[in-house]
Amino acid sequence: MKQNILKQKASDLAFKGYSLTDKFPREEMYYLTAQIRRALVSVPSNIIEGYSRNRSKVFLNHLEIAYGSLAEAKYQLYFAYKREYISKEEYLNFFNDTEEVSRMLWSSINTLNNKIITGENEK
Numbered sequence: 001m002k003q004n005i006l007k008q009k010a011s012d013l014a015f016k017g018y019s020l021t022d023k024f025p026r027e028e029m030y031y032l033t034a035q036i037r038r039a040l041v042s043v044p045s046n047i048i049e050g051y052s053r054n055r056s057k058v059f060l061n062h063l064e065i066a067y068g069s070l071a072e073a074k075y076q077l078y079f080a081y082k083r084e085y086i087s088k089e090e091y092l093n094f095f096n097d098t099e100e101v102s103r104m105l106w107s108s109i110n111t112l113n114n115k116i117i118t119g120e121n122e123k
Helices: 002-021 026-052 056-082 088-118
Strands: none
Touching (some): 002 056, 002 088
16 A cells, blocks of 8 residues: 555656646757656656566665656756756745655665565565
């Protein structure tokens, strides 16, 4: 159940990021816009792929990749804010959403890692 909530929040974040990047200058279409979108879509994609592999260590690896992609997107959105492609309010709202997903991911990573260490192999 916890993974469904995480997957949904990560998916919502990706959709929100797509809408936010629609405002970027046309010249950023093939660089910053594309980078942010790839990083954000990577988050729920890795959660889904890792979970579907049905092996805890593989799932953990995919969660860590998702966490890294989210960190990448957070910086790129900060960069976009500093370039004034988005407003401070838009940036802060998006940042707060990324922080929520980030905390959920980190919690899932720690929980799964502890299960692996103690020999529990259930998801």
